[in-house]
Amino acid sequence: AQSVTQPDIHITVSEGASLELRCNYSYGATPYLFWYVQSPGQGLQLLLKYFSGDTLVQGIKGFEAEFKRSQSSFNLRKPSVHWSDAAEYFCAVGAGGGSNYKLTFGKGTLLTVNP
Amino acid sequence: DAGITQSPRHKVTETGTPVTLRCHQTENHRYMYWYRQDPGHGLRLIHYSYGVKDTDKGEVSDGYSVSRSKTEDFLLTLESATSSQTSVYFCAISDLTANEKLFFGSGTQLSVL
Numbered sequence: 286a287q288s289v290t291q292p293d294i295h296i297t298v299s300e301g302a303s304l305e306l307r308c309n310y311s312y313g314a315t316p317y318l319f320w321y322v323q324s325p326g327q328g329l330q331l332l333l334k335y336f337s338g339d340t341l342v343q344g345i346k347g348f349e350a351e352f353k354r355s356q357s358s359f360n361l362r363k364p365s366v367h368w369s370d371a372a373e374y375f376c377a378v379g380a381g382g383g384s385n386y387k388l389t390f391g392k393g394t395l396l397t398v399n400p
Numbered sequence: 401d402a403g404i405t406q407s408p409r410h411k412v413t414e415t416g417t418p419v420t421l422r423c424h425q426t427e428n429h430r431y432m433y434w435y436r437q438d439p440g441h442g443l444r445l446i447h448y449s450y451g452v453k454d455t456d457k458g459e460v461s462d463g464y465s466v467s468r469s470k471t472e473d474f475l476l477t478l479e480s481a482t483s484s485q486t487s488v489y490f491c492a493i494s495d496l497t498a499n500e501k502l503f504f505g506s507g508t509q510l511s512v513l
Contacts, residue, residue, distance in 0.1 A: 321502075326506070326507075327506060327507075328404075328490055328492075328504030328505050328506050328507055329443070329490070329492075329502070329504045330504070331501050331502065334501070375442060375443065387445055387448065387458065388445075388502065390435075390442040390443040390444075391442055392440060392441060392442040393442050
């Protein structure tokens, strides 16, 4: 079974600073990997996804993520954070084949942005 | 935004009472999911549906049942609500599989007293 670990529960950055949110996954084959964002009181929105091809994936809102198979990681990055990026971020892993109905989510990283 | 409506948005109920949450979509997507979100646990899959009358259990299905009699509606029932079921419940839909993209509703805050 697949699993996801987000080591950082809460991160605080200053507006304009760079950001990296960590995600480590466990899955036996090539995984489908996702980052979702949740603003307060809202549902989740997909930022980006990876399955194959270029290991550096571009998403919405200026975010990108890099798949590193050797480290089982899929870290999310943004070069300059805006106050509107304050939200909770979830990494998720999906399986292929017959189990492709289900995503497994990490526990989330809450991002606070200081002015 | 994807057309997903969850009802009610907030509900307070008593232990032992049956509760039904509704998810309605206007996207004609095949797959529908119910997740619960709890602090420190992220999102956990309760049940999902891959077509009308086709449903299956997720990782935290005990105490919950679902029904899907129409493409657009997916109902989640707490047969006898317990305090441990106090949570925020999210419905999600996807057109192909969860490995494509999930669209989420705005959630239902359920409190079981």
